[in-house]
Each structure stands twice: as C-alpha cells, then as structure tokens.
Amino acid sequence: MAMAQVGERREWTVTGMDCAACSSKVVRAVERMPGVSEVKVALMSERLTLNLAPGTTQTDAIEAAVRKLGYGIAPKGQEAPRKRAFVIPEPLPEEVCCAGRTKGSADTATGAHDHDHDHDHPSAGAGHGHMHDDPLDRGKPWYRTGKGRLVLLTGALLVLAWAFEIATTARIGAWAFVIACLIGLAPVAKRAFQAARMGQPFTIESLMTIAAVGALFIGAAEEAALVVFLFAVGEVLEGVAANKARNGIRAMAQLVPKTAIVETGGQLREVAAESLQIGQTVLVRPGERIPADGEIVEGSSGIDESPVTGESVPRTKGPGEPVFAGSINAEAALRIRVSKEASDNTIARIVRLVEEAEEARAPTERFIDRFSRWYMPVVVGIAALVVLVPPLAFGADWDTWIYRGLALLLIGCPCALVISVPASIASALSSGARRGLLLKGGAVIEAAAKVTRVAFDKTGTLTVGKPVVTDLIPAPGIDEAELLSTAAAVEAGSSHPLAQAILRRAAEAGVTIPASQGARAIVGKGVEAMVDGAPAWVSSPRHAADSAGIEAEGTRHAAELEAQGKTVVAVFRDRRPLGLVAMRDEPRADAAEAMRQLKALDVGATMLTGDNPRTAAAISGHLGLEFRAEMMPEDKLTAIRDMGGQGSVMMIGDGINDAPALKQAGIGVAMGSGTDVALETADAAILRDRVTDVPALIRLSRRTMGNIRQNVALALGLKAVFLVTSILGITGLWIAIMADTGATVLVTLNALRLLGYDPAKAD
Numbered sequence: 001m002a003m004a005q006v007g008e009r010r011e012w013t014v015t016g017m018d019c020a021a022c023s024s025k026v027v028r029a030v031e032r033m034p035g036v037s038e039v040k041v042a043l044m045s046e047r048l049t050l051n052l053a054p055g056t057t058q059t060d061a062i063e064a065a066v067r068k069l070g071y072g073i074a075p076k077g078q079e080a081p082r083k084r085a086f087v088i089p090e091p092l093p094e095e096v097c098c099a100g101r102t103k104g105s106a107d108t109a110t111g112a113h114d115h116d117h118d119h120d121h122p123s124a125g126a127g128h129g130h131m132h133d134d135p136l137d138r139g140k141p142w143y144r145t146g147k148g149r150l151v152l153l154t155g156a157l158l159v160l161a162w163a164f165e166i167a168t169t170a171r172i173g174a175w176a177f178v179i180a181c182l183i184g185l186a187p188v189a190k191r192a193f194q195a196a197r198m199g200q201p202f203t204i205e206s207l208m209t210i211a212a213v214g215a216l217f218i219g220a221a222e223e224a225a226l227v228v229f230l231f232a233v234g235e236v237l238e239g240v241a242a243n244k245a246r247n248g249i250r251a252m253a254q255l256v257p258k259t260a261i262v263e264t265g266g267q268l269r270e271v272a273a274e275s276l277q278i279g280q281t282v283l284v285r286p287g288e289r290i291p292a293d294g295e296i297v298e299g300s301s302g303i304d305e306s307p308v309t310g311e312s313v314p315r316t317k318g319p320g321e322p323v324f325a326g327s328i329n330a331e332a333a334l335r336i337r338v339s340k341e342a343s344d345n346t347i348a349r350i351v352r353l354v355e356e357a358e359e360a361r362a363p364t365e366r367f368i369d370r371f372s373r374w375y376m377p378v379v380v381g382i383a384a385l386v387v388l389v390p391p392l393a394f395g396a397d398w399d400t401w402i403y404r405g406l407a408l409l410l411i412g413c414p415c416a417l418v419i420s421v422p423a424s425i426a427s428a429l430s431s432g433a434r435r436g437l438l439l440k441g442g443a444v445i446e447a448a449a450k451v452t453r454v455a456f457d458k459t460g461t462l463t464v465g466k467p468v469v470t471d472l473i474p475a476p477g478i479d480e481a482e483l484l485s486t487a488a489a490v491e492a493g494s495s496h497p498l499a500q501a502i503l504r505r506a507a508e509a510g511v512t513i514p515a516s517q518g519a520r521a522i523v524g525k526g527v528e529a530m531v532d533g534a535p536a537w538v539s540s541p542r543h544a545a546d547s548a549g550i551e552a553e554g555t556r557h558a559a560e561l562e563a564q565g566k567t568v569v570a571v572f573r574d575r576r577p578l579g580l581v582a583m584r585d586e587p588r589a590d591a592a593e594a595m596r597q598l599k600a601l602d603v604g605a606t607m608l609t610g611d612n613p614r615t616a617a618a619i620s621g622h623l624g625l626e627f628r629a630e631m632m633p634e635d636k637l638t639a640i641r642d643m644g645g646q647g648s649v650m651m652i653g654d655g656i657n658d659a660p661a662l663k664q665a666g667i668g669v670a671m672g673s674g675t676d677v678a679l680e681t682a683d684a685a686i687l688r689d690r691v692t693d694v695p696a697l698i699r700l701s702r703r704t705m706g707n708i709r710q711n712v713a714l715a716l717g718l719k720a721v722f723l724v725t726s727i728l729g730i731t732g733l734w735i736a737i738m739a740d741t742g743a744t745v746l747v748t749l750n751a752l753r754l755l756g757y758d759p760a761k762a763d
C-alpha cells in the first residue's frame with residue numbers, strides 16, 4: 001500500500017468528468033511526482049498545496065484537498081458531486097466513480113482496507129457544504145475529532161469568559177466573550193471563505209460567520225460566543241445517526257470469530273480467521289461460530305444463520321452444502337472446506353455493500369440540496385430587508401433590527417434539513433441489513449416505496465426450486481427404466497432444476513445411465529444430446545409436438561398432469577417417443593401469505609415462467625396471483641418493461657439465470673442467500689428464502705420515505721416558527737441556533753426510530 005511519508009512531496013492531478021457507466025462524477029487521479037513535504041493536487045483549474053500529516057494516505061490527501069476547497073469539484077455550471085466521490089481506493093486506480101466503485105480494476109473493488117486507517121465513511125451528510133468529515137478523524141471518539149475538540153474548546157472558553165465576567169468588570173468580561181467567539185469562529189470562517197472562493201458565497205459557514213461577527217459588532221458578544229459553541233455542538237451531532245447505523249452494520253462483521261481451528265495432515269492448529277486460505281479445512285465444534293464461508297465436507301448439523309441472513313430458524317446442513325462465516329453451528333462437529341478469504345466472505349460483502357449504499361444519493365436528497373442552494377440566499381435577502389427597512393423607512397432602532405436580522409441568518413441554516421434524508425436512509429439500510437434485506441441505497445428505497453407491481457420468477461423464487469419426479473409414463477412398448485435412463489443421459493450435463501430432478505430420480509432408481517455426447521440446451525425448451533449413437537432429446541411436450549410432429553395420445557396425457565401443477569417433459573430418441581416425465585416443484589410455504597400481504601399493500605403480483613400455461617395456472621391459482629407462461633428469457637425482459645407502464649415494477653428472481661431481467665427491472669431483487677452474482681448485480685437482495693420478505697422490503701421502504709417526510713416537515717416547521725418569532729423579536733440569537741441544533745437532534749432521533757422498525761411484521 002502506497003503511503004506518503006512526511007517530508008515527501010507528492011502531486012496528483014485530479015479531474016472530474018461524467019462516468020459513462022453510472023452517469024455520475026468520475027474522478028481521475030493520476031499520481032505525478034512521487035517522493036517529495038506537501039501534496040499538490042490540481043483540481044480542474046484550482047491548484048492547491050497541502051501539508052501531509054504523518055501517516056496520511058493518498059486517499060486522505062485527496063479527500064483533504066477536496067475538503068480544503070470546501071466543495072466537491074465539478075466542471076463549471078454542473079452540480080458538484082458529493083465529497084465521497086473522491087474517496088479513492090489504494091493503490092490509486094485510473095478511474096474512480098461514485099460510491100467508491102472502481103471501473104475495470106477488480107482488485108480494488110474488493111477493497112483492500114487500510115488497517116491503521118480503517119476507511120470509515122464520513123457522516124451521511126458529508127459533502128453538504130459544511131459537514132466536512134475529516135478523514136483523519138474517523139473512528140475516533142467524538143471528543144478526539146477536530147469538531148469535537150472545537151466543542152470542548154469553545155465550551156471551555158465560554159465558561160472562562162463567564163468566570164471573567166463575574167470576577168472582573170463587565171468590560172473585561174465582554175472582551176473575554178469576544179475572544180472566545182473569535183477563536184471558535186476561526187475554523188468556520190476559514191471554510192466559509194474557501195467556499196466563497198469556489199463560487200459558493202451562501203453556505204452554512206458563511207451564515208454563521210456573518211451572524212457571529214454581526215453580533216460582536218452590535219455588542220452582543222456573549223450571545224455570539226454561545227452561538228459559535230452551539231454550532232459546534234450541532235456539527236458533532238450531525239453524524240450521530242449515520243454513525244450509529246454504521247456501527248450496527250459493523251457489529252455484524254464482528255460476529256465472525258477471530259480464530260479458527262485448521263486441520264492440516266491430521267494435525268489441529270489454531271490460527272487467526274483472517275489468515276485462512278481457500279481450500280483449507282477447518283473444524284467447527286458444536287456451539288461455535290463458523291469462521292469462514294465454506295462447504296461442509298463432513299458432519300451435519302443445525303445451523304443458525306441469523307447473523308448473516310436474519311433467518312432465525314436453524315437449518316440442518318450436511319456435506320456439500322454451503323455455510324457462511326458468522327453462523328452458529330448448533331449441534332454437531334463439522335469439517336468445513338474454506339471457499340472464501342475473510343475479506344471476501346458473505347458478511348464482509350454485506351457490510352461493504354451497505355456502506356456503499358449509504359453513498360448512493362436518493363433523488364429526494366438531491367432535491368433538498370438544490371432547495372438549500374436557493375433557500376439560503378433567500379434567507380440572506382430577507383435578513384437584509386429586516387435589518388434595513390424598519391430603521392430606514394420608519395426610523396426604528398438600528399441595533400434592534402440588526403439583531404433580529406442576524407437571528408434570521410441563523411434560522412436560515414438548513415442543517416437539519418440537509419441531514420433529514422441521509423440520516424433516515426442510513427438507519428433504514430442498517431435496519432434492513434440486520435434482517436437480511438439488503439438495499440443498495442436511497443434511490444432503491446425511494447423506488448421500492450413506489451412499487452405498484454411485483455413480478456416473480458417461478459422456479460426457485462415462488463417455488464422451492466427443487467422439483468421432484470412424480471410420474472413416469474413410458475410410451476407403449478417402453479419400460480420405465482429405459483425412459484428414465486435415456487432422459488438422465490440427455491440431462492447429464494445440465495444444471496437446470498428439471499435436469500437435477502431427473503438425475504436424482506435415476507440415481508435413486510439405480511438405473512444405468514448410457515453415455516451421451518454433444519449435449520446442447522435449447523433455451524426455454526429443452527435439451528438435446530447424442531445417446532447410444534442416436535439423437536435424443538428431453539423437452540417440453542409443446543416443443544416436441546412442434547418439432548417432431550408428435551401429438552395426440554402423449555400430449556393429452558401431459559395436459560392432465562400439467563393441470564395438477566406439474567411440469568411435464570417428453571423424452572425422445574431417434575424421433576421415437578419414449579414417454580413423459582412429470583415433476584413437481586412445491587410452492588414455498590410462505591408464498592400464499594406473501595401474496596396476501598402484497599394485496600394489503602395494494603401491490604399487484606405477476607408470476608413469469610418458462611413453464612406451460614396449465615402448470616402456471618395451477619400454481620398461480622393456488623397462490624392467488626396473475627401469471628404469464630411460456631416466456632423465453634427475453635420475453636421476461638419485455639414483460640417487465642410493459643408492466644412498467646403503470647408505475648414502478650419490482651422483479652424478484654433467484655439471480656442465477658435471471659440476472660439480465662433483474663438488471664432491466666425498475667428494481668431487481670435477488671432472493672436467496674449467497675448467490676454472488678445476485679448480491680452484486682441486483683438493486684436489492686433478500687438473503688433468506690422467504691417470499692414474505694418481498695412485502696417486508698416494500699414496507700421498510702415506505703416506512704423510510706414516511707420517516708423522511710416527517711423529518712423534512714420537522715426541519716422546515718421549526719424554521720418557520722422561529723422565522724416568525726425572530727422577526728417579531730420574541731426569540732433571540734441563541735434561541736435561533738438552539739432551534740437549529742435542536743431540529744438536528746430531533747431529526748436524528750426520528751431517523752433512529754427506523755433501526756427498531758421490524759418490517760417483517762405486517763402492519
């Protein structure tokens with residue numbers, strides 16, 4: 001890991017542009033001159049020089065540069081990106097786009113995290129002007145951070161000034177307040193000035209600076225010092241909700257044991273879980289937590305996966321089945337072959353995904369940013385009128401109206417409004433993740449709250465995905481064994497759930513499976529292979545009828561079985577029908593309940609399936625939802641687009657063969673734990689195999705949007721009240737800033753309520 005040293009000078013050129021893939025800002029960071037006591041960062045046209053503190057990393061250096069400029073960097077006339085867009089994984093990749101995701105650089109995508117400098121993400125509101133989160137402060141208790149120190153300093157100075165006021169003359173006391181105020185104000189004023197230089201004159205910092213300096217000017221030094229102190233308190237509080245949410249998520253990763261017992265050549269040895277290598281075998285005794293993602297090689301036991309998936313009912317797992325790090329081995333000793341390194345295990349990826357999700361901005365949040373941008377100048381304008389009009393037009397007292405104008409400036413501070421959205425979203429993401437519901441950011445939550453229809457894939461989503469052969473119907477003159485062995489031969493290489501069912505049955509029946517060559521899948525229809533030198537195929541009866549012209553007897557029989565909800569395939573060799581195989585895939589136990597809950601939420605449900613209409617009708621009729629049958633994978637894409645006409649469509653799949661459809665849908669949700677692709681490509685993931693988690697996801701999203709609305713109303717409502725009382729002179733400067741800090745606290749507390757919300761409970 002490249003780490004710049006003190007006394008070194010490094011230079012980077014950092015430029016902003018639009019990311020072709022995600023259409024957000026990309027930062028290009030190119031290290032120029034390695035090896036020299038300052039960092040030079042060229043940001044668009046701005047150039048600045050930073051002094052490096054000991055141990056500063058490249059990431060910190062660039063973040064510090066961005067912070068120093070006051071705002072994110074964007075080409076003139078474009079919206080400045082969030083500061084987080086500039087967090088650059090190390091080593092510096094060529095291109096980094098939003099959310100820290102790296103394009104074309106797989107090794108940095110898995111995030112080699114710096115240990116001394118754990119990349120804690122900044123407060124949820126980071127990048128909103130004044131909420132600069134110093135990367136060097138992360139992970140420290142609040143009183144050791146820059147902002148925390150400012151609170152302690154301004155607080156101490158304030159107490160000292162009061163002491164002076166009591167002990168000495170009022171004059172000396174007043175000067176003590178002036179000094180206290182100026183010291184506390186200095187860092188704020190500095191940021192205000194930097195932002196102004198970047199073309200942003202109206203920031204929370206500039207409002208604060210004008211208000212405090214103005215108060216000093218009219219002789220209200222005590223209040224000015226108090227305002228500076230309370231502002232510092234508010235700043236510290238801003239990150240509280242996000243930090244709390246984040247700690248909850250991080251606690252998940254803590255559930256993975258620190259050590260593991262590795263078996264090598266019959267020898268047992270205790271090692272650090274972090275050092276486990278893929279392919280090693282670990283021993284997990286009953287009652288212990290599993291130290292790594294892996295596959296059971298020996299033993300079978302009830303496994304409680306609640307730390308990872310939120311599923312609290314233990315599942316019995318045996319040889320060949322996957323297990324996750326952090327789960328509890330309840331009953332018997334297990335030997336597990338490690339399949340993932342510690343940094344890449346499921347729980348680590350969940351934590352990372354949630355952290356990334358916090359960075360993705362919700363549309364509402366963008367709106368509030370834009371709103372703040374015109375809101376502040378308007379407030380300054382009103383304040384100016386309040387100061388000027390009464391004295392000039394009516395000969396009122398200047399000091400009184402300057403004072404009221406300054407209070408208005410503080411009212412203009414949109415702190416609470418700015419954190420209202422990110423605080424709720426951070427809480428919701430954390431709350432969901434602990435219950436096995438992963439949402440990739442505020443935009444997904446917003447879209448999921450608006451969902452009007454859910455499209456379910458059938459196999460593995462609405463059904464268990466493990467069909468079982470129920471009927472073998474050989475053609476005249478053929479026996480069951482021949483039918484089964486030929487079918488198994490054709491399916492031998494297929495991973496389709498139907499193939500698996502046939503192969504399982506063949507193994508149980510103990511038939512000998514002839515050799516087959518050149519197996520070829522006919523997508524959505526069946527499989528073809530050469531068996532015993534003759535072409536053979538297993539396919540849907542309809543495909544058989546179309547291509548081989550075989551009908552009558554066989555297909556009629558098939559229709560009867562299909563009406564019972566069974567999936568029927570026809571088996572042929574050498575154009576000769578060998579018979580039918582019927583299979584049944586049970587609907588998931590909670591599927592019908594899930595449909596009822598969706599109905600209660602006023603959300604429609606449709607089943608999309610490649611299966612035939614009769615089977616589809618039998619299953620969907622039983623569960624109570626609409627269906628579309630005989631759909632090719634590409635038909636599923638068009639169907640989802642069609643349904644989108646009436647609103648937002650959520651598509652639920654197992655993520656195995658429906659990844660493209662999941663990507664196409666307004667919101668693609670992958671169901672079922674551990675499927676790697678699904679976790680990465682879908683917009684949301686349901687980690688446990690519960691259909692009822694679909695309505696739960698919608699409920700959580702709706703509840704979150706409701707919480708955001710409450711926060712916005714709270715923030716704006718308080719401002720409105722104090723706007724009026726300030727103009728009337730009922731409330732003064734320090735009440736104004738208290739209202740701001742107080743609103744921040746209320747919004748934070750309200751957002752934290754989401755942590756305790758259980759979306760699994762139907763309202």
Ligand SMILES: Nc1ncnc2c1ncn2[C@@H]1O[C@H](COP(=O)(O)OP(=O)(O)OP(=O)(O)O)[C@@H](O)[C@H]1O
Pocket residue numbers: 457458459460491494496498499523524525526527538539540541567568569608609610611612631632633
């Ligand atoms: N390997 C196979 N063996 C036998 N039949 C197959 C195979 N693959 C596809 N088929 C036939 O094609 C039909 C559609 O298959 P497809 O894979 O598109 O859907 P599916 O995954 O079974 O169902 P769903 O779309 O509900 O998840 C199946 O119902 C079956 O009749």
Ligand SMILES: [Zn+2]
Pocket residue numbers: 204234413414415416740741
């Ligand atoms: Zn504020």
